[in-house]
Amino acid sequence: MIRLENVTKVYNPRRPDRVEALRGITLDIPLHGVSVLQGPSGSGKSSLLSLVGGMARPTSGRVLLEGREVSRLPERFLTDVRRQTFGFIFQQFHLVRELSARENVLLPLYPLAEGFAAMRRRADELLARFGLTDKAQHKVRWLSGGEQQRVAVARALVNRPRMVIADEPTAHLDSRLSRELLGILHDLAAEGRAVLLATHDPLVADHPMVENRFRLRDGRLVEADG
């Protein structure tokens, strides 16, 4: 379980462009099943995902991972927690276009902690799982949209995360690729990983696999159901 306790996030606190992106959020997110975060543009969804995934820290309040406060860990430890717990799929995938599919999948593991051979095997298993064996050495810039999507998913899984976090993962996909991605996310949940999605897309939000829905408006939680 990931618990947010009275979390706020203020950007540019001492400037005229100060933004209160999150205002007193208290929330429990299970470490299994698919959870969805909905809300209009600017309501704070991406900010919340960043706090949950340890990519940013709250301005006030606490983030707890299975009872352990992670929001105030020194950077080095927070990085370890992030790498051991979360995999990220970004809206436009954020792949490095000039690197190969395999190199992109390996990126979250740098600097290389284990032996390189073992990690390369792990990357190749994931590429095989998603039908990309033939593309392992191809530069991402030459891959199709669907192939890039699957590289992004493989990259999110390379550290065997307990939770996969995806911010608007279908925003730039047609409905066929969106459905394919939903199938993959469903499989991840079925194999015991938690999936946390921020989305506007009804295809995602209304999907029967979604177990928990949270809704933000103006940085506040307006509704949470199970």
Ligand SMILES: Nc1ncnc2c1ncn2[C@@H]1O[C@H](COP(=O)(O)OP(=O)(O)OP(=O)(O)O)[C@@H](O)[C@H]1O
């Ligand atoms: N790094 C930042 N610096 C300053 N303001 C920011 C920053 N990131 C987000 N904001 C502001 O915080 C508010 C919430 O943004 P956030 O991206 O969390 O919303 P969102 O619900 O994910 O929006 P969208 O659906 O459009 O992606 C917005 O007003 C945004 O402009």
